[in-house]
Amino acid sequence: MKIVAVTSCPTGIAHTYMAAESLEEAAKEGGHSIAVETQGAAGANPLTDEQISSADVVVLAADVEVRNRERFAGKPTVVVPIKRAINDPGAVLDQAAALLAAALAPEPAPTAGSPPPPARVGGTPVRAEHGPSGATRVRQWLMTGVSYMIPFVAAGGILIALSFVIGGAQIATKVNGGTFHGVTYPGVTDISKLLAQTGVAGVMFKIGGIAFSMLVPILAGFIAYAMADRPGLVPGIVAGLIANAIGAGFLGGLVGGLLAGGVVLAILKIKVPKAVAGIMPVVVIPLISTLIVGFLMIAAVGQPIAAATRGLTDWLNGLNGSNAIALGALLGLMMAFDMGGPVNKVAYTFGLASLAAGNQQVMAAVMAAGMTPPLALALATAVRPGFFTKPEREAGNAAWLLGASFITEGAIPFAAADPLRIIPSLMAGSAVTGALVMALHASSPAPHGGIWVIGLIGKPLVWLVAILAGTVVSAACVVVAKGLGRRSLATPSGLAVESRKVAVAG
Amino acid sequence: MSELITTDLVDLDVKATERGEATAHLAGLLAAAGRVTDLEGFLADVAAREAQMPTGIEGGIGIPHARSRFVSAPTLGFGRSTAGVDFGAEDGPAHLIFLIAAPEGGDSDHMTILSKLARRLVHRSFREALLGAGDPQAIVDLVDKEVLGK
Numbered sequence: 001m002k003i004v005a006v007t008s009c010p011t012g013i014a015h016t017y018m019a020a021e022s023l024e025e026a027a028k029e030g031g032h033s034i035a036v037e038t039q040g041a042a043g044a045n046p047l048t049d050e051q052i053s054s055a056d057v058v059v060l061a062a063d064v065e066v067r068n069r070e071r072f073a074g075k076p077t078v079v080v081p082i083k084r085a086i087n088d089p090g091a092v093l094d095q096a097a098a099l100l101a102a103a104l105a106p107e108p109a110p111t112a113g114s115p116p117p118p119a120r121v122g123g124t125p126v127r128a129e130h131g132p133s134g135a136t137r138v139r140q141w142l143m144t145g146v147s148y149m150i151p152f153v154a155a156g157g158i159l160i161a162l163s164f165v166i167g168g169a170q171i172a173t174k175v176n177g178g179t180f181h182g183v184t185y186p187g188v189t190d191i192s193k194l195l196a197q198t199g200v201a202g203v204m205f206k207i208g209g210i211a212f213s214m215l216v217p218i219l220a221g222f223i224a225y226a227m228a229d230r231p232g233l234v235p236g237i238v239a240g241l242i243a244n245a246i247g248a249g250f251l252g253g254l255v256g257g258l259l260a261g262g263v264v265l266a267i268l269k270i271k272v273p274k275a276v277a278g279i280m281p282v283v284v285i286p287l288i289s290t291l292i293v294g295f296l297m298i299a300a301v302g303q304p305i306a307a308a309t310r311g312l313t314d315w316l317n318g319l320n321g322s323n324a325i326a327l328g329a330l331l332g333l334m335m336a337f338d339m340g341g342p343v344n345k346v347a348y349t350f351g352l353a354s355l356a357a358g359n360q361q362v363m364a365a366v367m368a369a370g371m372t373p374p375l376a377l378a379l380a381t382a383v384r385p386g387f388f389t390k391p392e393r394e395a396g397n398a399a400w401l402l403g404a405s406f407i408t409e410g411a412i413p414f415a416a417a418d419p420l421r422i423i424p425s426l427m428a429g430s431a432v433t434g435a436l437v438m439a440l441h442a443s444s445p446a447p448h449g450g451i452w453v454i455g456l457i458g459k460p461l462v463w464l465v466a467i468l469a470g471t472v473v474s475a476a477c478v479v480v481a482k483g484l485g486r487r488s489l490a491t492p493s494g495l496a497v498e499s500r501k502v503a504v505a506g
Numbered sequence: 507m508s509e510l511i512t513t514d515l516v517d518l519d520v521k522a523t524e525r526g527e528a529t530a531h532l533a534g535l536l537a538a539a540g541r542v543t544d545l546e547g548f549l550a551d552v553a554a555r556e557a558q559m560p561t562g563i564e565g566g567i568g569i570p571h572a573r574s575r576f577v578s579a580p581t582l583g584f585g586r587s588t589a590g591v592d593f594g595a596e597d598g599p600a601h602l603i604f605l606i607a608a609p610e611g612g613d614s615d616h617m618t619i620l621s622k623l624a625r626r627l628v629h630r631s632f633r634e635a636l637l638g639a640g641d642p643q644a645i646v647d648l649v650d651k652e653v654l655g656k
Contacts, residue, residue, distance in 0.1 A: 013617065041617040043618070087563065
């Protein structure tokens, strides 16, 4: 095989060169060709573009950050501590060979449900990345974004839920302004007065909301990071912020992240003169990629979403007064479709408008249907933990509280990682819940709060049964869908492969 | 350019058994030869590097080293220990100790010599020759031959 390698250590006078020599000797012995870039004190000997593009596999033996790592984006890469390359270079090359074999195999991918645990060889953590089939790569990119997003969901969601517990569900209205159960609050515009006006609960609600506002930017940013390494981060995060600004929700962020990663990878392929190469990573790539991605997000994604939102709202208003059960099912489908995205917002806004017009049943249906997605995933991770990654299982634990508090976003990590299986499953259960609430005439005078406003709910037992039914339906669908998509994983002996960036967060 | 190593920078019977003591002993040889201008300062730089990640390598080797402003010329101090000195390698103590001193602003010629030295260290034949050398001059000759091609 053809290998390119980079060696790098803190001082750059000893280990860098020892590792280079060791790898070269081992490659000679094994009949491989190798080119090593020593990022040490004795001046630069950079790999040529030719060497990199013709290489089968990349070995990074480094205890400090490898410079210009983005050159290797998309190549199967073995990352080892530098001493390992000195002490046992043969094993490092074996590992590279196994990784290459895995990357070339027809179905080398981790199972759809759960990437294998972090690889450990000889007691040393080994991180590896490779380029398998298209669908699997997309899934790895999404998983990377999700794994960085989950802590934001957990921190923000639990803070919001706790603020309901401490301050009552009206805390959201106290902070944001509006009407809750007949009482109108002005809201807090000066955040420095938040504590004085709304107490600790209000502050917690606000912090949770701010943490939540980072969900989509982090998701988009780290999807792009998984694709294009560091240069992907800026356009990805900006795409996520724009997705927020245009109300595109997490699906918009998902699209934005993939777009940003793709644009950066395309820019990296362009050959530039040496004089410009130095400012490429710091100025040119962030500038150009952010401009392109931002423009597309605002012009090509934002406007259709705004138009679709208007159309959907008009259509829903036109349905008012028709079959209540069908309306409940439809609202359920919408609530679970994008969990805080534009479709969900249309349904929720419809619920608010109905409430203002005196119809409390629609609100009860909307709220219940928004609670089932996280609850269903919490249930699914509890009954079938093997179908989920470790970060997903942890998100599943938090999802009980988030779902109970009507924080539908608790389901986003699962939906973003595996949208095609998760979203339809969640829609099915939420439709059942929405229809049941309308059919059995439960009602809610509160626009949010979930289980914490149970005292205000009309026919609370019926309402709970509807939520339970939808939760079970969705969880069953999720388990079946995940089960259908599972494949067995052929792992080369002694080597497990994982997406490198997932390991960072997981 | 001054010699990378001379006989007075070689100790074939290092008595110290602790990493810091062994390093200080070899650094003392460098200071006595005028290669290190401030022993304390240099040792602090070496200790700082050692603290980042122990420099022991499998095969009984320790390579305490630093780039330091207290070093006047790129220099190798060599010590051999029968009992062994623990430099944090997984397979046991070091019997060959290479104290590599690089001047902080060292030009690339200096650094290239040290990089060649580092590359030779991974070769078993070089290590075995160093273990078998009978006197300091044999060590100096080996290094000159392998690293400088003399």
